[in-house]
Amino acid sequence: MPVADAVSILSQGYTPSIILAVVAVLLIIRQRLAVQLDPKEPPILKPKVPYIGHIIGLFQHHGAYFDKLYARKPMPIATLPMINAKLYIITDPVMAQNAFRHKNLSFDPFTLEFAQRMLGVSDESMVPVRFAGDEKNPGFLAQFLKEIHEAMRGEYLHKMNADVLNGVAVTINELGKTFEPESLFYWLRGTITVATSNALFGSFNPFKDDPALGDALWDFDNGLMGLILNLFPAITFPAAYKGRAKIQEALIKYYTAEHDLDPSVSQMAKVRAALFRRKGIPAFDIGKFELALIHVSTANAIPTLFWNLCFVATAPKTTATIRKEIESIITVSTLDNGKREAVIDITKFDTHCPVLVSSYRETIRLANAQLGARRAMEDTILSDGKNEYLLKAGCDIQLPAGVPHLNEAAWGPTASSFDATRFMSPEERGDSSAKARLEDREQKRSYFPFGGGKHLCPGRNFAFAEILGTIAVLVTGFDVNNRDGGMIEIPKLGRARLGEGVAKPTGKGLTMGARIERRTGWEDVVWKFTC
Template sequence: MSLLPVIGVVAGSFLFLAALLKLSTRKSNGVEEPPAVSSKVPFIGHILGMMHHKVFYYQILRDRIKAPIFSVPILGKSIYVVTSPQLVSTVQRMTKTLAFEPVVAMASPRIAGCSAEAEKALQYNVDGKQGEKGYLRTFFTTMHPSLAPGPALDAMNRIMIQQIAKSADALASASMKRVNLCDWLRHELTMATTYSVYGPGNPMVDEKVERAFWDFERNLMMILLNIFPSFTARKGIAARRTVGKAFERYFENEEHTSGSALVKARYKHSREYGIPVSDIGAFETGGCLATLANTFPTAYWMLTYIYSHPKVLQECRDEVQRITTVTTAEDGSVLHSIDMTSIKASCPVITATLQEVLRHTAVGSTVRGVLEDTTLDGYILKKGNTLLTPANVIHTDPTLWGTDPTAFDHQRFLRVPGKKLPSATAFRAFGGGATLCPGRHFATTEVLATATVFIARFDMKPVFDNWPQPDRSSAQFWTQVLEPNREFEVKVSEKEGLLGQQKHKWEFKLSESEVVLAMAAEDLGEAGK
């Protein structure tokens, strides 16, 4: 629920448009840039490697050079890749010279298809030379109160949880319980999320708008590349227009006044900087990328990892059972009541499992532009280049995660006395520092709510094949979480032990609480450590 997916998209644009970059030198006052990784094919070798291996190319280079930071030279320019959590902490403090706002300002107009007037507002003071003012430099601080633990976030969470509970009721009562897991989660979580953000006037309730958004998402790379877009990105641009117009009507009709504190804050912020309503509608297309594109894949992998490991499923069910209140009504029906606050506060196996799922499937990069020549770890980072911190590079480092970082260990993040955990900055699923995802609390609650509803109510098994594994070939440059298997079908049935003559009812709620589920170093107060 931030602009981080936009930043991930930008990484791809830097790579594919590298041929447009100007030449630069490799030294400045005798100080060298980070060690460069050579390619077998001169000039275009790295570009070919990136096109073939996509986001995983940096892992290949990491294993080859084994350095805390290295350079990927492309036609005279450098992409700096940080692999060390210690350096990540340093980079996050260097916001004046290593900034993400210019990167967002470059990508956002192309993604949203906004006007020149809106683009001008985005570009204003992106380098921060005029202090902390300007649309982008104040965007996150404006959004933060509505996404931080507290009443505004609780209000969104309650709507979202009730929508997921209704979806589960419908699934339980359906005569046919064979479903495409990807399609089901994508639709149901789209509705749960957008109702919680946009309120009763939610534009996504229109099937045409929902379908257009996912068409836009699938065609995003071609929109970004902007190579003969009227031909190569025609479908994506048409879909973007459909979604943008729907949100333009939403704001013109003042439907946002019945929406969440988040959408009200976004609208107010844009109007304060003179952005027309038509462009605010266009911006919401990008806003939906932030709120939707990563949550349903995460929920998909959370469920498939849990259900494909019987031991994990049983441990998670034991935790859910311990915090479930069961009462019997006069008519003999049984009410199962679950407070999602207790899941976050009292179910460490479930929350640790979510972190391990994200370690395996989160592949996004945080991207920063080098605004001035900057010294880092004894190396010079040259102005005009780009710095990346790819999550998958750090998440698969054997020096951080043990000799087999590809192994799935649902207790890896479990905090127990005497157990040493990796540095909190080594977990990069939500970025960090100035690029830390402000919507991580909402996103994790939504994934946990989805998982809890299934764990408590349903048994699930594949229809044909074995449980799917993450597919590396599906990862595009802008991907933050690996794509689900779109064809995977499951059989869903009431959990064993719930069948019988008694009628079972379910209540999922959220009590008032400022419990913080630590999903980033900043949540633990360890961002600079």
């Protein structure tokens, strides 16, 4: 049928004025939906499907969507239109660091919005938390940040490191000659969840004797985005919802009994609870808030440990080098019961174990794709030293670390593969030429797995000690193989989901078993750490 005939059939019964009205409405909708862009704002990166393409892309591909966008069109900074809103993304390392440090670009709105949805805290308890400060008093979040950063330094950090690693040692020392976990990931997850929660919550740690509570934490983690969306979460994300309730019930009992005042408790847990109390928040809501403490302390560290162990256990040369490095910081003595005690001095990791440390940083480079979030609180000019961009007040900014972490311009043609020695310093590699030092500087700039500015992860030094200490003992004291005794296969390392910083293994990777066997010469050894 000719087009003209089709149009006339379609318009039968309609007057031209109705058709004109429909067209006008469509144009108005289009104009309303079109993102208004100041010429000084970052250039627009259009989605393939108009208006909603970026939203679909993010929900479909999670963190990997930013890799896809960058592969399609590498842009240092861009505006993503989303229906009639816009999101800025920054992948240029210099601009990202400037964004992390900029006083107008804040993380606080996300803390406030997400805390309540994620943790289900009461409106009354959010009132003091929302206090932004005045001439006389600092805001709640500013005070909170200052106190938790101070609580993760010096003697407080040493205590936490010693507590977590001696907790790991308890589990390791109980292993027989051969131990075969059905899932390497779940075994590490259970062991580190208990050791970390002991280090945080001390002698009355509710996770200590209740493995179901550890499982509940990971159910919560698995459905975190669903809880944040908050659309009938009891029905839409029942496992996460129940997991949250179970842990919060245990933590409410803990804070009601004021177990956080016990001397065995970490300074980190103590100062947080003390501040909540000073602001009049009841134990009921402190228990709810502090689910965030155990979650943030385990969610990224445990998958990082898993990937680090997989990378090292599948590289015999790296394993051999790391064993030599660790052996140089172990002191062995004979105990009264005739057993030998091997003490690992973790304060020597940096000076004596360059490959171990480098393998950790390299694991993080590949596995960490955190999507640092900030909101522009005022119209703000951001610069990379050459170009300036306007970020409009109220717009959100995303700083996806995964893009610079895999950028060949910084890391060379092997950017997407694991190189255990990549993070050794030019001096450690025996090449301190100007070129090597320049490359090293460029790489350091392109690496921001722990965020930046005043929100730079306060747990990064604890994670360093916990992960490297666990790797050190497993690699030196044991052979880690698959259940048949052959080399394990590294599971597929994907990109983190929205709400995660580090990807967890999926599918077969989750259920990959292992054989952990005491090494010849180390069979009768009891492990310990000095921190």
